Structure formats: structure tokens, C-alpha cells
Amino acid sequence: MQYDFDEVIERRGTGALKYEALLPRWGRDDLIPLWVADMDFRTPPFIMEAIRRRCEHEILGYTVKPRAFFEAIRDWVDRRHGWKVNASEIGFAPGIVPGISSAIQCFTEPGDKIMIQPPVYHPFAMIIRENGREIVNNPLILENGRYRMDFNHMQEAVRGCRMFILCNPHNPGGRVWSPEELRRVAEICTANGTLVVSDEIHADLTLPGHRHTVFATVSEQARMNSVTYMAPSKTFNVPGLGSSYVICQNPDLFAKYQDFVSGRELAEGHVFAYDGLISAYSGPEGEEWLAQALDYIQENIRFIDAELRRRMPKIKTIMPDASYLVFLDCREMNLSQKELVEFFVDGARLALNDGSIFGKEGEGFMRLNAGCPRSILERALSQLEEAYENRGFRQQQSQN
Ligand SMILES: Cc1ncc(COP(=O)(O)O)c(C=O)c1O
Incomplete structure (x- = not known):
């Protein structure tokens, strides 16, 4: 059986932490949630x-x-x-x-x-x-x-x-x-x-x-x-x-x-x-579902890495060996942690995990959850690119 990981399923109104916590945590709920570690894929039918x-x-x-x-x-x-x-x-x-x-x-x-x-x-x-x-x-x-x-x-x-x-x-x-x-x-x-x-x-x-x-x-x-x-x-x-x-x-x-x-x-x-x-x-369904999910996640991560390299090279992907959580090294943007979080939230309208919650070693980093349909990532990267341009990072890049 071929499972459909591209399907976008509405999770608002189901008590999903990923969505319900947007307003209390970030003060706005128009953010694409790419934070807490659950995936936006349908729970397997079996x-x-x-x-x-x-x-x-x-x-x-x-x-x-x-x-x-x-x-x-x-x-x-x-x-x-x-x-x-x-x-x-x-x-x-x-x-x-x-x-x-x-x-x-x-x-x-x-x-x-x-x-x-x-x-x-x-x-x-x-x-x-x-x-x-x-x-x-x-x-x-x-x-x-x-x-x-x-x-x-x-x-x-x-x-x-x-x-x-x-x-x-x-x-x-x-x-x-x-x-x-x-x-x-x-x-x-x-x-x-x-x-x-x-x-x-x-x-x-x-x-x-x-x-x-x-x-x-x-x-x-x-x-x-x-x-x-x-x-x-x-x-x-x-x-x-x-x-x-x-x-x-x-x-x-x-x-x-x-x-x-x-x-x-x-x-x-x-x-x-x-x-x-x-x-x-x-x-055998569990093994099969998992193999397909891992291939999809791997492609999502490759997609993020390729698009960041091409469109926003100051943001670097720490390529994971496992799972769908991608640590983004944003240190080249030279923002304070507060500015970095504001850039993602208010600039790009994305809710990622602030890297500094993982310890001071996470300052300059953000964690992105790639366990979602690719179309959501495409939208998220477009929003991120717009914020990147608005902050003048693209210009800085071409001057370097
Ligand atoms: C390393 C690690 N341990 C534990 C958990 C959460 O486990 P539980 O929800 O079962 O307490 C997570 C969730 O993101 C995790 O990444």
C-alpha cells in the first residue's frame, strides 16, 4: 500500500498542542507551526x-x-x-x-x-x-x-x-x-x-x-x-x-x-x-509504513537543505542522521537570540523551537520540525525567504 504523506490535514480545533499553544506562547496564531515534535501525517490506518x-x-x-x-x-x-x-x-x-x-x-x-x-x-x-x-x-x-x-x-x-x-x-x-x-x-x-x-x-x-x-x-x-x-x-x-x-x-x-x-x-x-x-x-504494515515515512522525511530534509543553500545561504542545515528535527545554524546572520526569534516569528511567521532552550550552546540556532507535507515546507521557506530579503540578508550576500 502506498501511504499519502502529502495530504494536508486540518489540525486546528482538535486540541493539538502544535496549534493551540501558538497564541499563548508567541502571541499570534498566524504562524506555521514547525516546532513541537509530532508529525502532521495521518496516524497509520492499522x-x-x-x-x-x-x-x-x-x-x-x-x-x-x-x-x-x-x-x-x-x-x-x-x-x-x-x-x-x-x-x-x-x-x-x-x-x-x-x-x-x-x-x-x-x-x-x-x-x-x-x-x-x-x-x-x-x-x-x-x-x-x-x-x-x-x-x-x-x-x-x-x-x-x-x-x-x-x-x-x-x-x-x-x-x-x-x-x-x-x-x-x-x-x-x-x-x-x-x-x-x-x-x-x-x-x-x-x-x-x-x-x-x-x-x-x-x-x-x-x-x-x-x-x-x-x-x-x-x-x-x-x-x-x-x-x-x-x-x-x-x-x-x-x-x-x-x-x-x-x-x-x-x-x-x-x-x-x-x-x-x-x-x-x-x-x-x-x-x-x-x-x-x-x-x-x-x-508487516508497521515496517512498510515506517520505510515510506522515512523516505519522505529524508526527502523533506534534503529539500530544506538544498533550498536554504540556494536561497538563504546564511542559514545552514545541521544534517540529521535520524528523525525529522532539523537544527538550523543561523549564526552567520549575526542576530542576537531575541532578534533571531523575532525574525522567525514576526518576520517569517514561523513557529520553530528557539535553539537556546536546549542550552546556551544552542544560541544562534533554531530547530525546525520537518515531519509535515512538503507543501507546508514550501510555504514556510517562501515566508522565510521574504523575511530574509526584507532584512537585507540577500543584499549582504551579493556584496560579499
Ligand atoms: C529526546 C526526546 N525524549 C523524549 C521526548 C518526549 O517523550 P514523551 O512525550 O514520551 O515524554 C521527546 C519529544 O520530542 C524527545 O525528543
């Missing part, structure tokens, strides 16, 4: 079908986690990532951020240090702070348009850290980390008694030509010293379903974690969470 089937029973009562939920995850991570796990090593999580927040509370104490790698997905810093723990930064290095880890700095920074929250693949840096890089992380963290919490929510969205490596698979050290979070939410565009999961192959750590979340009633999903995941992970 997931909708499973949910409709469940609805037809017409009793939405308390629901147990079916064995098929764990088996579907076990088979999926093996098939997609070559990761062999037992169903008993998998637990339910209502979301990745609530899951990581639980891990922070379960494995660390107030005042403990937790390391992250900015510019990085901003809720990491938020939940460390909100849980009364201390943030230790190990910033990534941007070199020739590609991020890499700073291991020399990490060797020092990690000392005394109880936990490291790894973003694998990295958001917004777009990197799929190599087995060698992950092995170094495992060595350094194990040597320092630092537990690695690996957020692998974007793993399935690794783009053609790249391969995701599950952190826990790179060495025995990594397997025993990690807790991994994954979900179908980004993969199949169902973040509203709340059907994420945690995998931990260290029995002592997993028992401690499971006790923590069950004691707080955080280990149960709602009535649609399980069937949604099972339908996405179990049949």
Missing part, C-alpha cells in the same frame, strides 16, 4: 483500526497489560535493532519524560549531580532541576556541521555524577552515535559509577544510510549499567497514545525501578495504550 476495534466493545474498563504488549516490543527491538531482550526485562512507561523523571527519583538523591550533553532536549534539564538534582554539562562539539562528543571534557565532568542522561539518537543535534562512541561512554560511566539512562525515542527514525546502535548492546558494561527508554510515539506519530516502555537488563536495577514505579502507580497505561503499540509493532 493503528486507527486497532483502536476502533477496541472502541466497538463499548466497555472502557480497567485494562491489564497483555502479554502481547511485551512480546511485540521484544520482537520489534530484535528485528529493528538486533537487541535481544526478554519480555521480563521490559516495563511500561506512560511517557519517556515521566519515565526518566522516575529513574532520577529512583536512582539518585536530591542534590546529586546528573550529566547531560547540551545542546540537548530541554526537558532533561527541567526534570533534573525540578527534582532538586544538579545539572552537569558536557557540551557537544560542533565541527564541520556535525556534532561529536567531547570525551576529554567528559572524563572530568562525569566525576561525582550519579547519572548520565544520554540522548541516542541526539535531539536536536541529529547524531546517531557510533558503537565506538557509545563504548567509550560505557567505559567512562562505569569507571565512575555513573548510571546511563539512554533516551532512544528517536531510534526507529534513523534515516536511510544510517544505523542506530542501542547503547545497552555495545558492551557488557553498557548492558549492566543502563536503563533504556523507547516508544512508538515518534516512530508512528502517536505521542498522544502514551505507550512508552523501559528496558533494563540489570535485574537488580530493574527490580528497584519496577518497585519504585509500581509503588507510585506509574506503571499502568490507559485502555488504548497497549493495542496501539501492538498493532504498530506486530504486522
